[in-house]
Structures are given as structure tokens and as C-alpha cells.
């Protein structure tokens with residue numbers, strides 16, 4: 001690992017953490033209540049290792065197979081690493097996902113609740129679960145529709161013994177994200193869920209104002225993806 005890259009990454013991380021702290025303070029919140037998820041998808045290993053060297057321990061990946069290749073060994077040698085799945089999960093990958101990830105943020109349909117519950121049994125390991133909400137009701141986007149979310153959470157709890165910890169959303173491109181963050185916060189509150197994964201490089205400060213407990217930052221932390 002070149003020291004130049006190590007330094008660049010350490011500076012980028014310090015910059016993002018400072019922005020998180022500033023946004024939290026101006027919202028009257030504690031910076032400790034906002035967790036930075038470093039989104040490492042597609043980034044070269046060298047930059048990921050530099051991020052680890054800089055002290056970052058929470059990472060997000062959006063594909064199971066890519067995450068296995070990158071993280072299986074790294075997690076074995078550092079049990080402080082927390083790995084979060086932030087991309088769509090096919091139900092036939094549930095077992096692999098449950099074995100690897102500490103948190104799965106993208107539960108959005110009943111079939112997946114069933115295969116995850118089975119995988120949790122089989123693996124004897126229970127990652128935390130977030131429900132993904134398609135706040136913009138976009139055709140092509142994963143996530144449960146806002147109006148169906150309350151019933152879905154209830155079904156996941158009672159039908160599958162999964163207690164979701166929070167909600168996650170990806171607002172539509174080109175729309176003010178604040179409305180979507182506010183909607184996600186409202187749905188979480190009325191369902192007694194305390195955690196909110198929302199905000200990316202372009203809008204994490206706004207997400208923090210609306211109550212994000214987890215922000216998912218890739219580009220501003222690592223640089224542009226190839």
C-alpha cells in the first residue's frame with residue numbers, strides 16, 4: 001500500500017467525518033449518533049486497505065459475491081469489521097449473505113423474509129435487518145412501497161420472527177431528497193424503529209438533519225468509482 005494513497009484516504013475520511021459532525025451539531029444531534037458506512041463497492045483493494053488503516057471499520061457492499069471475495073479473509077483477521085449489505089439480495093443468496101454480513105439493509109419482500117429466516121436458522125447467525133422502502137415508488141427500484149411498509153414490518157415480525165432494526169431508502173435521482181428522508185423517518189417512527197440508513201455523498205448532510213443514524217458514503221470517501 002503506498003503511503004500516498006494512505007494519506008489521501010485518511011484525509012478524505014477525516015473530511016467526511018468532520019462534515020458529519022458539523023451536520024449533526026447543527027441539527028442538535030450528537031455526532032456519535034451517526035455512523036459512517038464506507039461504501040467500498042468496486043473500489044480497488046489498495047484503497048479499501050488504506051481505509052482500514054485510517055481506522056474505518058464499518059463498510060457497505062452492494063453485491064454478495066464481490067463482498068465475499070473482498071471481505072471473507074479480511075473479516076477473519078479483524079473481528080472489529082462490520083459489513084453491511086446495501087444492495088438488492090436474491091433469495092437464493094440468502095445463506096451466503098447471512099454467513100458474511102453483520103447487517104442486511106435491503107429486506108423488501110416476503111419471500112426474502114422467509115429465506116432469510118431459514119438461513120438464520122441454518123447458519124446459527126443472525127445479522128441485523130433493515131427494511132428497504134422505495135420512497136419514490138420507482139418502478140425499477142427495489143424496496144417496499146411506503147403504503148405497504150407498516151403491514152410488511154408487522155408480517156416480518158409475526159410471521160418470520162425477524163425484528164427489523166431500521167429502514168433504508170435511496171431517493172430518486174433529481175428530486176429533492178429531503179422529502180424522502182422525512183417520509184422514511186415518519187414511517188420508522190410510527191413502527192417503533194430507531195435506525196435510519198439514508199444519505200449518500202450528494203446528500204448525507206441533509207439526511208442527518210432528517211435523522212439519519214447511518215449514512216452510506218462511497219465517492220466522497222474513496223474517490224470516484226472506476
Ligand SMILES: *Cc1c(COP(=O)(O)O)cnc(C)c1O
Pocket residue numbers: 039041062086087170199200201202216217218219220
Ligand atoms: C453506491 C451506493 C452508495 C454510495 O454512493 P456515493 O454517491 O458514491 O456516496 C450508497 N448507497 C447505496 C445503496 C449504493 O449502492
